[in-house]
Amino acid sequence: MPITIKEISALETYGVRHPVLRAGRPLEDCAMEGDELETTFHLGAYDDHLHVGVATFLKSSAAESPIDPTSNLSFYQLRGMGVIPDHQGKGIGKQLVERGIDMLKKNKVDALWFNARIAAVPFYERLGFSTIGSTFEVEHVGTHYxxxxxL
Ligand SMILES: CC(C)(COP(=O)(O)OP(=O)(O)OC[C@H]1O[C@@H](n2cnc3c(N)ncnc32)[C@H](O)[C@@H]1OP(=O)(O)O)[C@@H](O)C(=O)NCCC(=O)NCCS
Known part of the structure; x- marks a missing residue:
């Protein structure tokens, strides 16, 4: 069965965010700042009717980005990226990021940045992303770049 990628609501992301990114924590912890903004979009990956992956793209300012706070580039931030365990390693994460990048390019967004869990860094490197700066700790989650x- 081919994987379908489509736009979904913030609430719909919780079905994957909770088990993959917020396991053992209250459901409310799935909420992310900016989830409901008009400039934010959420992508869901579906294997038939089963929701298997999610990614959220939020408009960001140059000042928030790690690249060059004084640049004139337009930025988005990727957050809440996850694929359920038994569907990982099948190209679904890659399809979600690539679909998001296609949409950003159509909207003339110049660059995408995010905080990456250290275990996911090789996944993002395969998609052409680079680390910048040193590692840092995020409470409850661990080491990030x-x-x-x-784009
Ligand atoms: C990280 C994650 C989103 C990747 O999604 P996925 O669907 O498993 O990844 P894909 O199958 O699309 O992988 C794409 C490529 O990256 C590679 N890759 C994926 N995870 C990797 C890893 N941990 N280490 C090395 N390579 C990896 C794949 O081999 C594949 O390479 P290829 O294109 O040469 O075949 C997923 O594993 C996940 O949800 N992990 C737990 C939550 C998490 O860490 N989210 C990221 C928070 S920043």
């Missing part, structure tokens, strides 16, 4: 790609 900032990563970016000019």
């Amino acid at each position: 900032k990563m970016y790609r000019v």
Whole structure:
């Protein structure tokens, strides 16, 4: 069965965000700042009717980005990226990021950045993203790198 990627609501992301990114924590912890903004979009990956992956793209300012706070580039931030365990390693994460990048390019967004869990860094590197700066700790989640790609 081919994987379908489509736009979904913020609430619909929780079905994957919770088990993959917020396991053992209250459902409310799935909420992310900016989830409901008009400039935000959420992508869901479906294997038939089963929701298997999610990614959220949020408009960001140059000042928030790790690249060059003074640049004139337009930025988005990727958050809440996850694929359920038994569907990982099948190209679904890659399809979600690539679909998001296609949409960003159509909207003339110049660059995408995010905080990457250290275990996911090789996944993002395969998609052309680079780490920038040193590692840092996120409470409850662990060690991260900032990563970016000019689109
Ligand atoms: C990280 C994650 C989103 C990747 O999604 P996925 O569907 O498993 O990844 P894909 O199958 O699309 O992988 C794409 C490519 O990256 C590679 N890859 C994926 N995860 C990798 C890893 N941990 N280490 C090395 N390579 C990896 C794949 O081999 C594949 O390479 P290829 O294109 O040469 O075949 C998923 O594993 C996940 O949800 N992990 C747990 C939550 C998490 O860490 N989210 C990221 C938070 S920043």
